Amino acid sequence: MDIQTSKIELVKLILNIDNSEFIDRVSSFIRNEKSDFWNDLSLAEQNDIRKGISDLENGKRIEFSEFLKKIS
Numbered sequence: 653m654d655i656q657t658s659k660i661e662l663v664k665l666i667l668n669i670d671n672s673e674f675i676d677r678v679s680s681f682i683r684n685e686k687s688d689f690w691n692d693l694s695l696a697e698q699n700d701i702r703k704g705i706s707d708l709e710n711g712k713r714i715e716f717s718e719f720l721k722k723i724s
Contacts, residue, residue: 653661669675690698707713714722 666675666678693701
């Protein structure tokens with residue numbers, strides 16, 4: 653099923669619902685749906701995050717208290 657057909661089917665389902673509380677929840681969910689933050693990051697930011705994850709996976713980490721000492 654393509655995306656347009658899926659949307660039409662979803663609208664049909666919603667039209668048959670008489671529960672206003674449910675409709676309010678679905679409406680709120682749709683209004684608040686955000687795109688994945690990852691897509692909003694620059695390539696440099698994505699690369700920094702990937703490097704941080706790689707560092708952690710390779711055991712390159714420090715205690716939080718040490719981190720606080722470095723930045724203060």
